[in-house]
Every structure is written in structure tokens, then in C-alpha cells.
Amino acid sequence: MALLAIFPLLIFVIWLLIDHKASILKIALIVLGIVISEALFIWKMPFLALGGQFWKGILIAFDIFMIVFGAILFWELLKKYRVTQSLAIYLNNISGDIRVQVILLGWFLEAFLEGVAGFGTPAIVVGPMLLALGLSPLQSMTIALLGNGVPVIFGAAGTPVRVLSGTGVDILLLGQRAALYNLAGIIVPMMIVWVALAGDKNRKQEFFDFLPMSIMAGILFWGASLLVSFLGIEFPSILGSIISLVLFLGIFSIWDKGEKVNKNKADLPLFRVIFPYVTLVSILILFKILGKNVNPGVAFLITAVIISICYKGKIREWKNFIKSAFKSALSPFLLVAIMSFLVQVMNGSGMIVSLIGLFKNRWLPVMSMWIGTLGSFVTGSATVSNLMFGNLIKMVAESMGMEVIGAMAWLLVGGGVGNMIAIADTVATKAVIGGKETLTEVLMKVLPYCMIYLCVASLLAMVLR
DSSP: OHHHHHHHHHHHHHHHHHOTTSOHHHHHHHHHHHHHHHHHHTSOOOTTHHHHHHHHHHHHHHHHHHHHHHHHHHHHHHHHTTHHHHHHHHHHTTOSOHHHHHHIIIIIIHHHHHHHTOTTHHHHHHHHHHHHTTOOHHHHHHHHHHHTTGGGGGHHHHHHHHGGGGGTOOHHHHHHHHHHHGGGGGGHHHHHHHHHTTTOTTHHHHHHHHHHHHHHHHHHHHHHHHHHTTTOTTSTTHHHHHHHHHHHHHHHHHHOOOOOOOOOOOSSOHHHHHHHHHHHHHHHHHHHHTTOOOOHHHHHHHHHHHHHHHTTOOTTHHHHHHHHHHHHHHHHHHHHHHHHHHHHHHHHHTHHHHHHHHHOSTTHHHHHHHHHHHHHHHHSOHHHHHHHHHHHHHHHHHHHTOOHHHHHHHHHHHHHHHHTTOHHHHHHHHHHHOOSOOHHHHHHHHHHHHHHHHHHHHHHHHHHO
């Protein structure tokens, strides 16, 4: 029975691995049909029970739709008013040192964009910025994808954690534990700098000279994310990146040897650049202070209205903003709805219970992380990966008497690791950057760094399990 239960998931994974051009929505629908057929005819699930599972899936998906819609609407306004372009210029003006520039863009800015928008946005936005610094297309893609991993756990205002609320776990506690386990991610800034120095005559010397700052960048983001995780799952990537960036700049001002920088003039003064972000974070914090369990998408929408008024936006522009946001949010909504329905059917029919024996061993935390990595790699989304495997990991942990929160937290960490090599994000990043390299060559360039990260995290999981 276990083989029959896992068969639909194997079809999903193998199909995506073989056919990179296939629509994930199409595959998800076909796999959903297989799951429903097995649930009805093999597990003898009552047909009428499907209705209840369907509405559970829709409710979860609508919650995510609100976040994605609000985040994309907010993002569209920032682009329209040239806030993001100006922010990139200010960051680039801080130093002419390529090592500093890639840390600011590929680490801190990507972490913030992941927290605000998620769903592949950071790599797509930052990739061209890195190319403009003089890096090769392959370097730019590699750094952009590496930076789109660690903050993914709390991407789009905590969406990957939020979807696990359906499992009945305390998502605030889960978020705190995941932030703690994300310690392995402190090595990523070192990887980013190493890639940026490719082709440099003094690569090793420059890398080791900057190593303390690279390590500091990783530790600062991890520490800040862990600290603010106690406020809520919306904050680790958004507020954590801001706090760590400010601290990094303070430390850098002491470390800096005074390299001259050609200052480029931004379209907006600095206070107008940071105003939208400060407003968003303030509203999110206000909701927490008031004890209101409000969907983060509402905060994005309120902020969008405020900045539109302050930046003298025109009402007729909103038609295009809303249309673009709805169009962009529709695909994630449909995918999450299908996968949520699929998972609910597997849970309700008893198919998930049949799989417990396949994963029941003392190395569950490590297995959980590798499963999360595979899920994100194939589906292109840590959110979908968590939907697929979250309840399974919970049930396995419970059956073994292991701590559920810990096992599921490692699933979240794995989802972030897998996002570095997610097929969907790699395709999108290559599309905007270009270059002669094939998709496979790009993936093979990122894969070694991803595996190093995964192995370090696995060692950490063995110690903390």
C-alpha cells in the first residue's frame, strides 16, 4: 500500500525532472486525478468527503493568494515610482569593492525582496543588477540563485511556514525553530564572494582578506532573523534583512579602507526610498501589538495605498497595478489550491499514514531536510514542498515519539536549500539575464555550492536532532 500511496508523488517528481518545459499546473492536475482515483477505489474514501477536502484546500490557497496579490501590488508600485531602482543605486554607491557590492545586493537585498515578495522575485530583480556591475551572466545567475535560498523559509511574509498551519502545529514556534536551524546559511555570503571573484588574479587573497566580513554578513542576518522570529513569521526575512544590513554597514564603515566610489545619482532622495519599507514593517508590527491575526496581504495593500497617495500616484494607474498583481497571483493560487486539495485527500483517505513506514528511522531530521530540498528543486516553491510533505513529516515524527516541531523545522530549512536550484527560478533568472550557458550548465554551477550548504546543514541536524 505504501508504494501505491507514494506513486502519485513519484510521478510528479519524475515528470518535472524529465520535462523541464511542462506546466507544473498541468502535472499537478493530473497527479491530483491519480490521487483522487486511488483514494476512492483503493482506500475506499467516501465520494462526498471530497467536498470537505476541496474547501479546506481552497481556504488555504485563498490565504496565500491575499499575500501574493498584496505583495505584487506593492512591488508594482515600487517599480513605478522607481523606489527599487534608487535603492540599488544607493547600495552600489556605498563601495566600489565588488565583494561589498555582491553582499549588499546578492545577500541583503535579495533577503529583503524574498521577505516582501518571494516566488522567484529576488533572483529575477537582483540578477540584472549584478550583471550591471560587470559580472558575467553565469556569475550573475549563480549569485542571484545562491542568495535566493536562506531567506526563502520566511519568504512572502512567512508564506512557506503559514501553509503548515493546516497541520495543527504552532507556526510561531515552528518559525522560531526554523530560524535557529537556519544557522547553516551563514556560509552563503562566503560562496557569493567566491563566485564574484572568479577570474581575478588574486582571487584567494582577496577572498580571505574579506572572509571576516563575509562571515559577519551571514551571522548578522541569521542573528537578526532569529531575534525577530519571536514577533511572528512575517518578520525574519523582511525585518531581519533590514536590521542586519544596518549593522553590516556600521561595521563596514570601520573596516573600510576608503576606496573611492563613483557616485551615481538616484532618482529619489533616500528618505523617499526607505519610506515604503518603513511603513510596511510598521504596519506589520502594529498588527502584532494590537494582537490582530491579520493576513499580511492586508498590510501590503494598506502600504500600497499610502505610498500611492504620498507619491502622488494617479487613480487610473491602479487598474494596471491590480490587473498585473491579479495575473501574477493567479498561478500561485491555482497551484496552491490544487496541491492543498491533493494533500487534504491524501490525509483524509489514509494514504499519508501508509507512507510513515518508509521514513521511520532515527535520521528523520536529516531526511526531512533532504525531502524539503527535493520538493523545492522540483516544484520551484518551498511553499508547495511544505504542502506536499509537511503533514507526512509530522505524522512520522509523532509515530516515533520524536519532537514534531524540530523535524518540520528541518523540512523548512531544506526547502530554502532546494530553492537555490529550483528549476522554475533558474529558468526565470536565465530568461532575464541571458548568456550562452544552457539551463543544465547553470544548475551544475550552482549545485556544488548547494550541496556544500546541504551537507553542513545535515551535520547540524545530526547534532541538534
